[in-house]
Amino acid sequence: MTLLEIKEIYKSYGDVHILNGVSFTMKKDETKVIIGPSGTGKSTLLRCINQLSPPDKGQVWLNGEEITNPKSNINKMREKIGFVFQDFNLFTHLTAVRNVSIGLEKVKKIEKQEAHKRAMQELTRVGLVAQANQYPAQLSGGQKQRVGIARALAMDPDLILFDEPTSALDPELIGDVLDVMKSLCGKVAMLVVTHEMGFARNVADEIIFMEGGIIVEQGSPKEMFTNAKMARTREFLGRIGALYGDEKGG
Amino acid sequence: MAADFGQFFINSLPDLLSGLGNTLLLTFVSIAAGFLLGVVLALGRVYGNKIINGFCVGYIELIRGTPLLVQLFIIYFGLPSIGIIFTPIQAALLGLSLNSGAYQAEYLRGSIQSVESGQMNAARSLGMNKLQSIRHVILPQALRISIPAWSNEFIYLLQYSSIAYIIQVTELTAEGKFIAAHTFRYLEVFAMIAVIYLALTIISTEIIDRVAKHFSIPGIGAAKRTSLRDL
Numbered sequence: 001m002t003l004l005e006i007k008e009i010y011k012s013y014g015d016v017h018i019l020n021g022v023s024f025t026m027k028k029d030e031t032k033v034i035i036g037p038s039g040t041g042k043s044t045l046l047r048c049i050n051q052l053s054p055p056d057k058g059q060v061w062l063n064g065e066e067i068t069n070p071k072s073n074i075n076k077m078r079e080k081i082g083f084v085f086q087d088f089n090l091f092t093h094l095t096a097v098r099n100v101s102i103g104l105e106k107v108k109k110i111e112k113q114e115a116h117k118r119a120m121q122e123l124t125r126v127g128l129v130a131q132a133n134q135y136p137a138q139l140s141g142g143q144k145q146r147v148g149i150a151r152a153l154a155m156d157p158d159l160i161l162f163d164e165p166t167s168a169l170d171p172e173l174i175g176d177v178l179d180v181m182k183s184l185c186g187k188v189a190m191l192v193v194t195h196e197m198g199f200a201r202n203v204a205d206e207i208i209f210m211e212g213g214i215i216v217e218q219g220s221p222k223e224m225f226t227n228a229k230m231a232r233t234r235e236f237l238g239r240i241g242a243l244y245g246d247e248k249g250g
Numbered sequence: 251m252a253a254d255f256g257q258f259f260i261n262s263l264p265d266l267l268s269g270l271g272n273t274l275l276l277t278f279v280s281i282a283a284g285f286l287l288g289v290v291l292a293l294g295r296v297y298g299n300k301i302i303n304g305f306c307v308g309y310i311e312l313i314r315g316t317p318l319l320v321q322l323f324i325i326y327f328g329l330p331s332i333g334i335i336f337t338p339i340q341a342a343l344l345g346l347s348l349n350s351g352a353y354q355a356e357y358l359r360g361s362i363q364s365v366e367s368g369q370m371n372a373a374r375s376l377g378m379n380k381l382q383s384i385r386h387v388i389l390p391q392a393l394r395i396s397i398p399a400w401s402n403e404f405i406y407l408l409q410y411s412s413i414a415y416i417i418q419v420t421e422l423t424a425e426g427k428f429i430a431a432h433t434f435r436y437l438e439v440f441a442m443i444a445v446i447y448l449a450l451t452i453i454s455t456e457i458i459d460r461v462a463k464h465f466s467i468p469g470i471g472a473a474k475r476t477s478l479r480d481l
Contacts, residue, residue, distance in 0.1 A: 050370055079377035089368035091466050093390045103376035104387055137469025234420060 002061075003189050004159055009048050009058035011041070018044045020053065020213035025161070031190045033200040036210035037236065039175040042193040043086075045210070046161045050081045063158065069130070079107060082152025082160035083189075086167050088144040096147045097123060097132040100154045108155070120152035126180050142173030146180055153188070160184070162192040182196045197241050201225055209233045255438060262429050262439065268423030269447065272339065276411040276421060279343050281404055284350025291355035293384065296362050296439060306355070313352035321345050326417040342414035350407055357403065361396035362388060394462075394470050401458045405451050422446065 004026040011019040016235070018041040026032055033056070047053040049060050051067060051074050060067040067077050090099050101119035104110040110118070124128050126146040136144055145165055152160050162235050166174040176200050185192060185203055194200065200207050201221045208218040209230075217233045228234045294306035313321070326341035336344065365388050373383035415424035422443060430439040 050375060055474060062464075075377045075379050078375055081375075083372070083375035087368060087373065089366075089372035091369060091372065091387055092469050093387075102386060106382055107377040135468045137467075147251065151376070163376065215287070 002026070003063065003186075004029070004049070004191075005061040006045075006049065007059040007061070009045065009055045009057045009060070011044055011048055011053065018213055021049065021058070022210070022213070022215055023058075024208060024215065024218065026189055028158070028189065029186050029189050030205045031185050031203055032206045032208060033204040034191065034193045034208045034210055035195065035197075035200060035236070035240070037214075040210045042161040042210055043163050044175070046083070046163050046191065046193060047112050049161060049173055050078055051081075063120055075107075079103075079118060080158045082155060082157035083104070084145070084148050084152055084160060084162045084165050088136070088141070088148050090139075090144055090147055090151070093138055095133050095135055096128060096139065096143075096150075098137070100151045103151065103155050119150070119154055120155045123147070125153065125183075126150045131167055135182070140173060141169045142176045145169065146179045148202045149177070149180055151183075153184075157188060159189040160190065162190060162194065164195070164234055166194065166196060195243075197237070209236065211236070255352050258427065258433070258435065258438060259442065262442065265425050265429060266422065266442065266446065269420055269422040272419060272421040273411055273423075275339075275410070276342055276346055276419070277408045278412055280346035280411070283343075284354050284403075284407075285400075287351030288354025289389075290360050291351060292358035292362055295355065295359050297380065297384065298388075309396070310352045310355055313349055314356075318345065318349050318410065319416065321349060322413065322417050336419040338414070341396070341417055342411070342419045344408065346411060350403060353406075354403055356398070357396050357399040358392060360399075361392040364395055365391045380430035391470055394467065397458065397462045397465075398416050401455060401462075404454060404458065407451055408454065409447055416421055 002025050006022060009019050009022045010017075017068070022041075022045055023172050024032075032043070036042055044053060048055040048058075049067075051060075055068065058068070060079060062077060065077065069072065090096075091102065094102060097116065098120045100122050101112075101115040104118055105112055108115075111184060120129065120132060123132055126149055128143060128146055128150070129142055131139060131147075136147070139147065149160075149165075163243035165181070166177050169177065174196070177220055178196060181190065181199070182203055192199070192204075206218060207221055207224045209216045209224070209228075209232075211232065216231045217228060219228075224233065225237060229238065256404065291306045291310060294302045295310075322341065322345040325345045326336060326338065329336070335464045368382055369387050369391065373387040374380070376446060412423035414421055416428065418424075420428070426443045430436045433439070470478060
């Protein structure tokens with residue numbers, strides 16, 4: 001069953017065309033990884049999906065409902081779409097557990113104690129029970145990002161968007177975050193923008209290669225890594241593989 | 251001489267204390283009313299559409315661009331000519347609140363804008379609407395950041411509430427002037443008043459510091475003020 005359908009998304013900032021007609025679909029619980037050079041519109045695409053930056057043209061459908069329709073209740077739709085940010089964006093004034101429970105309390109209107117219980121479960125899942133009462137400033141980058149993932153998971157989303165979730169982390173902290181993401185595979189749909197080739201290769205159901213605001217090529221990891229059709233894809237994968245290592249996080 | 255001053259001090263105290271009551275009334279009501287007004291104006295400036303933003307900017311510039319004294323004169327002496335009459339204390343409360351609101355709005359606006367934009371993005375991504383995001387995510391951070399500036403505004407109001415004596419409010423300074431005019435002991439009277447203001451300032455600074463400490467959270471601004479006890 002189709003979970004997400006992106007149809008011909010265009011987005012410009014002033015004269016700069018970021019996205020020039022991007023279309024793809026995702027099935028329930030599928031993991032897709034978007035790769036491509038910087039400035040290609042990968043992050044913008046994620047922000048177009050949950051309407052943090054509404055697209056200029058094109059449609060986004062989730063579970064058969066059009067998010068891009070101005071009449072749709074965007075806040076309700078966003079409950080179903082988790083977002084994990086490159087720079088975490090944890091709520092600075094709340095402890096780890098409150099970061100996870102606040103959405104349950106204020107958006108889902110779940111009673112405070114129940115929300116706390118659920119939040120603790122999510123923190124257990126990402127291995128951070130001991131840090132539950134610490135503030136973001138007291139957590140390491142990797143811990144922050146895992147709280148960010150727990151915060152998204154607590155809302156019971158159908159889809160989680162990951163915007164370069166490990167790019168701001170020290171190398172030795174990346175593994176913990178990738179492990180948590182891997183553990184989610186097949187349980188929730190994930191759309192991941194990343195340069196972690198190991199993750200893409202071993203975890204993704206499909207890899208999407210973007211450049212210049214369009215999808216250049218997409219396919220299974222096996223096809224993309226061993227038998228890419230486009231010369232540009234092969235060149236990019238070769239270069240990024242040498243830089244980041246194929247096996248890391250794999 | 252010393253004994254004489256002691257007696258004079260004791261005789262003057264009841265009048266000074268009654269004036270002090272009005273000073274505190276003016277300060278507390280105006281800081282609170284000004285705070286509520288300031289929050290609304292600041293939010294209007296940061297998140298309002300063109301019309302709301304324009305209105306807020308206009309109000310803030312008008313108030314900050316004219317002397318408090320002139321504002322009080324307009325309220326107390328000017329408005330009666332169009333049929334709006336206030337008692338002195340009402341006029342002073344209104345004037346100080348409207349004035350403080352404009353200044354507090356600017357402190358708060360700075361604090362709101364210093365909260366990273368990612369915080370709003372994260373709140374909206376969870377499904378909060380704009381108002382929920384402001385209430386549960388932006389304001390709790392912005393208010394903490396603004397405490398030092400707000401502490402300044404409180405002390406400013408405490409002292410500048412003395413200007414209300416010009417529209418016949420018998421607050422601390424006005425009582426002092428009255429006593430001095432009758433006894434010709436200007437130096438002693440105003441020295442006493444200066445000491446009272448100083449004491450109030452030190453006490454309130456200390457209280458605000460403790461409040462700030464109580465609400466402080468690792469990672470959120472509000473650089474520690476040096477209090478007198480640390481010197």
